[in-house]
Each structure stands twice: as structure tokens, then as C-alpha cells.
Amino acid sequence: MKNSFLAIFLVFLFVGWFVILCGGQEDQDVAPMETKEKERLYLAIQGFIGKQWNGSDLYPDPCGWTPIQGVSCDLFDGFWYVTGLNIGPIYDNSLQCTNAKFSHQFFELTHLRSLTFFNCFSSPSQNPTEIPPSNWEKFSASLESLEFRSNSALIGTIPTSFGGLKRLQSLVLLENGLTGKIPMELGNLVSLRRLVLSGNRFNGEIPVSFGGLTEVLIIDLSRNNLSGSMPLTLGGLAALLKLDLSNNKLEGKLPKEIGNLKNVTLFDLRSNKFLGGLVQSLEEMISLKEMAMSSNPIGGELSEIQWENLRNLEILDLSNTNLTGEIPESMAKLKRLRFLGLNDNKLSGNIPPKTVTMPSLNALYLNGNNFTGKLEVSVWFYKKMGRRFGAWNNPNLCYKAEFTSTVHVPYGVKPC
Ligand SMILES: *[C@@H]1O[C@H](CO)[C@@H](O)[C@H](O)[C@H]1NC(C)=O
Ligand SMILES: *[C@@H]1O[C@H](CO)[C@@H](O)[C@H](O)[C@H]1NC(C)=O
Ligand SMILES: *[C@@H]1O[C@H](CO)[C@@H](O)[C@H](O)[C@H]1NC(C)=O
Ligand SMILES: *[C@@H]1O[C@H](CO)[C@@H](O)[C@H](O)[C@H]1NC(C)=O
Ligand SMILES: *[C@@H]1O[C@H](CO)[C@@H](O)[C@H](O)[C@H]1NC(C)=O
Numbered sequence: 001m002k003n004s005f006l007a008i009f010l011v012f013l014f015v016g017w018f019v020i021l022c023g024g025q026e027d028q029d030v031a032p033m034e035t036k037e038k039e040r041l042y043l044a045i046q047g048f049i050g051k052q053w054n055g056s057d058l059y060p061d062p063c064g065w066t067p068i069q070g071v072s073c074d075l076f077d078g079f080w081y082v083t084g085l086n087i088g089p090i091y092d093n094s095l096q097c098t099n100a101k102f103s104h105q106f107f108e109l110t111h112l113r114s115l116t117f118f119n120c121f122s123s124p125s126q127n128p129t130e131i132p133p134s135n136w137e138k139f140s141a142s143l144e145s146l147e148f149r150s151n152s153a154l155i156g157t158i159p160t161s162f163g164g165l166k167r168l169q170s171l172v173l174l175e176n177g178l179t180g181k182i183p184m185e186l187g188n189l190v191s192l193r194r195l196v197l198s199g200n201r202f203n204g205e206i207p208v209s210f211g212g213l214t215e216v217l218i219i220d221l222s223r224n225n226l227s228g229s230m231p232l233t234l235g236g237l238a239a240l241l242k243l244d245l246s247n248n249k250l251e252g253k254l255p256k257e258i259g260n261l262k263n264v265t266l267f268d269l270r271s272n273k274f275l276g277g278l279v280q281s282l283e284e285m286i287s288l289k290e291m292a293m294s295s296n297p298i299g300g301e302l303s304e305i306q307w308e309n310l311r312n313l314e315i316l317d318l319s320n321t322n323l324t325g326e327i328p329e330s331m332a333k334l335k336r337l338r339f340l341g342l343n344d345n346k347l348s349g350n351i352p353p354k355t356v357t358m359p360s361l362n363a364l365y366l367n368g369n370n371f372t373g374k375l376e377v378s379v380w381f382y383k384k385m386g387r388r389f390g391a392w393n394n395p396n397l398c399y400k401a402e403f404t405s406t407v408h409v410p411y412g413v414k415p416c
Contacts, residue, residue: 033063033073033080040105041071041082047103048087048120049095070095074111081111083142088118088149099127107135114145121151121176128177130156137164144191147172154178158197163188175199182221187212196220198244203227206245211236220244222268230274232257239263246270246292253277259284270317271295278302278323283309290315294341301325302347308333317341319365324348327355336360343390344368351397356381363388367412372396374416382408 041062042055059066063073063080069091072084089096097120121129131148136159143165148154154176162171163185169192178200186195187209193216202224210219211233218241219234226248234243235257243264251273259281261267267285270292277300282291288310299322307313307330316334319341326349327342337358343365351366353376367390375397382389391397392412399413409415 032078037081038062040108043103044106044109045095047106048097048100050098076111082109083111084114085112086116088120090118100129102132107138110138111142112139113142115143116147117151119150121154123153128153128155131159133159134161136161140164140166143168145170148176149174151176158183160185162186165189167191170194172196173200178202182207184209189213190215192216194218197224199223201225206231208233210234213237216240218242222246224248226250230255235260237261242266244268245272248272250274254279256281258282261285263287265289268292269296274298278304280304286310288313292317293321294319297322299323303328307331310334313337315339320344322346327352329354331355332358334358339363341365346370348372351375365390367391368393370394370396375399375410375413379408382410
């Protein structure tokens with residue numbers, strides 16, 4: 001009697017257990033996501049890609065079994081939230097924009113860590129769009145990466161409220177139609193590691209407040225319309241690896257503080273209006289691999305710098321910089337130098353034979369100067385360099401006549 005009761009009890013227990021187990025599994029298959037968060041996501045995406053996109057129809061479980069290309073999610077306290085949003089034609093099935101607009105629901109996705117718009121705002125004539133000035137503070141506790149790339153119809157200024165994104169590690173506003181001054185508030189982004197504002201139409205000065213970006217590794221402000229001088233506060237960014245200010249209208253003397261940039265490997269100031277000579281503290285930027293200063297009216301003497309201190313240098317472009325004086329012997333000690341551009345300056349004197357036998361050199365441009373005397377170079381060298389050796393437009397330069405028999409003679413230089 002007792003035993004059969006026990007047996008029946010055990011069967012019930014077992015069956016009950018089974019039901020609970022299976023039911024539980026069914027629950028777990030459907031990812032728990034609050035209806036509110038789901039609605040926000042649908043309406044945010046609809047804003048960017050158009051009313052015809054019906055999220056609840058196509059993607060009933062966007063963080064679970066019907067994932068959306070470009071949307072990523074994470075669990076917080078057992079519920080799914082949207083943490084990544086990638087809008088633009090990256091893959092065939094990506095979310096493609098038409099008449100993209102920022103809906104107010106978009107700013108309620110407050111768990112977003114990464115946000116990218118690529119080729120999204122792209123018809124300047126039909127639908128020029130500004131970045132909304134407010135509401136960005138809603139992302140301040142979460143957003144780590146914010147990118148707008150190749151959005152030619154994205155116009156207007158950078159919202160000052162971007163300065164409140166204290167978690168931001170990467171801000172990339174590359175090749176859009178943005179204008180106006182760079183807000184000084186960006187200097188408050190204390191976690192920033194990468195700042196790319198290249199290829200817009202920003203004007204005004206580089207904010208002095210950038211000295212506050214103590215974690216920053218990469219600053220790229222190239223291809224804008226920036227003016228004024230380089231703020232000396234940039235010299236305080238000790239962690240910096242790359243500084244690209246090329247193709248702007250920056251002017252004045254280089255601040256001597258740049259000598260503190262001991263970790264910088266790329267220093268690109270091409271096509272600006274810098275002047276005042278090569279400041280001596282350049283020789284303290286000991287990690288430099290690439291220094292490009294071409295097309296600036298810098299002036300001064302090439303020998304102002306102890307070039308041998310920059311022993312990691314691989315690319316040195318000083319063409320069209322109004323430099324005077326002779327090539328110093330110390331340059332020949334740059335054992336890793338591959339590219340040396342000294343063309344279109346006012347350099348003079350003899351070309352030191354050691355300069356043209358630097359072990360790694362495979363491009364050397366000396367054309368458009370006033371070098372004199374005899375080029376002491378071997379046929380082997382001309383063969384090796386080919387078109388990557390330029391010495392023309394030096395009216396008082398000649399090459400050793402012994403080599404006239406071969407085709408490997410320096411182009412545009414007469415025999416002695
Ligand atoms: C999406 O489709 C559902 C079901 O077909 C419909 O009820 C809903 O109104 C549609 N939503 C939009 C925004 O079109
Ligand atoms: C660049 O700025 C100058 C003023 O500094 C202005 O005259 C010029 O139109 C601007 N150029 C572009 C392309 O915006
Ligand atoms: C500079 O680079 C070195 C070597 O990578 C690193 O140890 C050091 O912390 C860097 N300096 C700064 C200020 O980040
Ligand atoms: C080049 O430097 C000289 C002084 O050595 C100066 O007179 C001249 O204006 C400069 N040229 C340019 C284009 O800046
Ligand atoms: C080039 O150098 C020669 C010889 O040193 C000198 O006479 C001449 O004036 C210089 N030409 C220019 C344009 O500087």
C-alpha cells in the first residue's frame with residue numbers, strides 16, 4: 001500500500017518535473033526583451049531607413065532568433081538591451097538608409113556602447129541633415145565608440161553635448177559635410193583614445209582644451225580648413241602615437257613643446273602655412289618613423305636639427321618648405337630612412353656622398369634646389385633607384401662623365 005502510494009507520488013513528481021523543465025526551456029528560447037526596448041529599436045531603425053521597414057513583422061525577436069544585421073545586444077539583469085547599432089550599406093543585408101532621420105526613440109537606447117553611420121546621410125541636395133544638438137547626454141554612461149563615416153549630406157556643426165560622452169574612447173567623424181568650429185568641449189573626453197575629424201570643412205582654431213585628452217593615441221584633423229597656430233597644449237599629450245594635421249591652413253611657428261611627444265611615430269603637417277624654421281625640439285621626438293612637412297613655408301636651415309637623434313625615421317618629407325643651407329652629414333646616420341624628400345627648396349652646396357648611400361634608402365628627391373659640384377654616385381645606385389631618384393633642376397650640378405655610356409644616368413643632370 002505504502003509502496004504503491006510512493007510509486008504514484010514519484011511518477012507525479014517525475015512528470016511534474018518534466019513539464020517544468022520543458023516549459024522552462026521554451027521560455028529561454030524566446031529571449032527576454034522588454035517591449036519598450038524592442039519598440040525603441042524598431043522606431044529608431046525606421047527613422048534611419050524609412051517607414052516601409054516593419055521591424056515587428058520581420059524581426060519579432062531582434063536580440064534572439066531573428067537577429068538584425070548591424071544590431072548587437074547584451075544581457076543586463078536578465079533582459080536584452082541594444083548595445084551596438086551599425087547603420088549603412090556594409091553588407092548586402094545591412095540596414096540601408098533612405099532619408100535618414102534621428103527619431104527621439106533612438107536616444108532612448110541608453111545601453112548603446114557603439115554607434116556607426118556609414119554612407120547613410122548621402123544626398124546633400126535632397127536631404128541635408130544635421131546631427132541633433134541635444135539628447136546625446138543620454139548616452140553618457142554607455143557610449144564608447146561613435147562614428148560617422150562618408151555621410152556627405154551630414155552638415156552643420158559638432159554638437160557641444162558630445163563633450164559629455166565621458167566614456168567615449170573613439171570619436172570618428174570622417175568625410176562628412178560638417179562645418180564650423182571644433183567645440184572646445186571635446187577636450188572633456190578624458191577616455192578618448194582616437195579622435196578623427198578628417199575630411200570635413202571645419203574651420204577656426206584647434207581647441208587649446210585638447211590638452212585635456214590625456215589618454216589619446218591618435219589625433220587626425222587632416223583635410224579641413226583649420227587656421228591659427230598649433231596649440232602648445234598638444235605637447236602635453238604624452239601617450240600620443242599619431243598626429244595628422246595635414247591639409248589645413250595652420251600657421252605660425254611649431255611650439256617647442258612638441259619635443260615632449262616621445263611616443264609619436266607619425267607627425268604629418270603637410271600642406272599648411274607653418275613657418276619659423278624647423279624648431280630644434282623636433283629632434284626630441286625620438287620615436288618618429290614618419291615626418292611629413294612638405295608644402296609649408298617653414299624656412300630656416302636643414303642643419304638646425306641633429307638628425308641622427310631621430311634614429312627610427314623611415315620617411316622624411318621636407319619638400320617645398322623653403323629650406324636653405326646644406327645637407328648635414330648627420331642625415332647620413334639615419335640607417336632606417338627609406339624616403340627622403342628635399343626637393344623644391346633652396347638647398348645648396350655639395351651633396352654629401354654618404355647621403356646617397358644610406359642603407360635603406362629607396363627614394364631620394366633632391367630636384368629643384370641649387371646643389372653644386374659633382375654627384376658622386378655609382379651606376380649601381382641609379383639602377384637601384386630608377387625614377388625614385390630626382391636631381392633635375394639643379395643648374396650647377398653635374399654627374400661623373402665616366403657613366404655616360406649607360407642609360408642609367410640621373411635624369412635632367414648634365415655630365416661634368
Ligand atoms: C507592422 O506589421 C504589423 C503586422 O503586420 C502591423 O500590425 C503593424 O501596424 C505594422 N507596423 C508598422 C509601423 O507598419
Ligand atoms: C576656409 O576658411 C576661410 C576663412 O579662414 C574661408 O574664406 C574659406 O571660404 C574657407 N574654405 C572652405 C572650403 O570652406
Ligand atoms: C610610451 O610608449 C611606451 C612603450 O610602448 C609605454 O610603455 C609608455 O607608457 C608610453 N608613454 C605614455 C605616456 O603612454
Ligand atoms: C622663404 O624664406 C625667405 C627667407 O629665407 C623669405 O624671404 C621668403 O619670403 C620665404 N618664401 C616663402 C614662399 O615663404
Ligand atoms: C646657386 O649657387 C651658386 C654657387 O654657390 C650661386 O652663385 C648662385 O647665386 C645660387 N643661385 C641661387 C638662385 O641661389
